[in-house]
Structure formats: C-alpha cells, structure tokens
Amino acid sequence: MKNIFLLFLCFFSLSCSNKKVEQVDIKEKPLPTLVDGRYNVAFLIMDGTFNTELTAPFDIFQHTIFRKNIKAMNVFTVANTNEAVTTFEGMRILPDYNYLKDKLPKIDILVVPSAEHHLDTDLDDTKMIDFVKQAAKDASFITSHCDGAFVLAKAGLLKDKISTTFPSDIDKMRETFPGLDIRKEVLFVHDGNVITSAGGAKSFEAALYLCEYLYGKEIAKSLAGGLVLDWNLENVPHLIVD
DSSP states (O other): OHHHHHHHHHHHHHHHHHHHHHHHHHHOOOOOOOOTTSSSEEEEETTBBBBHHHHHHHHHHGGGSSSSSSSEEEEEEEEEEESOOOOTTSOOOOOOTTTTOOOOOOOOOEEEOBBBTTTTTGGGOOOHHHHHHHHHHHHHEEEEEEEEHHHHHHHTTTSSSEOOGGGGGHHHHHHSSSTSEEEOOOEEETTTTEEEEEGGGGHHHHHHHHHHHHHOOOHHHHHHHHOOOOOOGGGGGGEEEE
C-alpha cells in the first residue's frame, strides 16, 4: 500500500510539473510599449553587435521621452530570432521583434550598429539585407555606425550618396564597393535620408546630430548634458550634403 501511495505522489507531481511547463511555453512574448505620435526607431541587432554602436544612439534617442513639446522616439530592437543575441563584448540582449516572423510596427528611423561580421559573412545574409531594403523604403532616416555602413552599401542604400565608416575600414569598404564615394577625416556624413558615422564613441555625435536636425540645438545640448557630454556641432568634423 505504501508503495502504491508513493507512486501516486510521483505521478501527481509529474503531472503538475508538466502543466507548469506548458503554461510557460504558451506565454506570449512581451512587446515594447509604442506610444502613438512618436518616431519608431528600430535597432538591428545580431550576434557580434558591438556594444557602443548600439548603446550610444539608443541612449540618446531613448532620452527624448524626457523632453517636452517634441515628437519623441520609441526605441526597440529587431533581430532574426526570438532568442537572446550575444554582443561582441558578451552582453546578452533579448530582441523585441523578430523581423522574420513578427508583424513589425512602421519603422521611421532604422539604426544599423556595427557587428563583428559586417565585412564578410553578414553581407551574405540575404534575409537580413532584404529586411534592411524593405525597412528603408518607408523610413524617414536610415543610419549606420562604424561597419554598419557595409550593410547599407550591400542593400544598395548608398548608391549615389556620400558616406563614411570606421576609419581603418574605409579602404576595405572602397575595395568592396568601388563605385561608392566614401570619405575619410569626418565623423559622420548626412546625405539625403542616410546618416553614416565612424562609430565607436563617436556614435554619440551622429545621434546627437540627428536630434539637433529634428528638434533643434537646445534639445540636442540638453540630451548631451543629461549624459555628461559636450555637444557643439561646429566642433565635430562632419559633412552635410545639400
């Protein structure tokens, strides 16, 4: 009798355990809250994304929600997976949207941070390149930081435009895309609706420039001050193509 009772307890315990697992499996993925009337800003992430080129513009843009009387920004991440991606420096990030499966909100600003393989294998990822092409069709701005410019070039978004990238990769980009006009000695280039930046810590400058373009100098200086950054566009080597 004692053995039968123990078997019953084991069966009951396993049944409850399985029910708990089922509840976790069917739980819907939480999505970010997107406030109406704001710019929707999508950050394209993947394994090997570099922290600074992601977090610098993310910080600047996210802080727009704390400024009054402007059209602030909803910031979110997109990737080709629902699983966490691991940055080059080891940070694990759970993407907000899977661009291969989820219904995406309208993207007003697309940000392409640099990633470890943007000079080689990532450029063979046709689904990722197609996503960038499609997002760019309706976006008001497409921006890249560091080697994210290689992705924009592969997607055909830099044709007939002037651009830049990480200083030591400019020659490589010229070799890979010989028809493009790629400039040295500038930290960012704004040509049409595309902004490309040298990346690294200078990703802050490119993001602040876009905020100054959208909101004016005082808002940009306020955003910079909130992150203890000095901001004066006149002190930043850049190129704006009329």
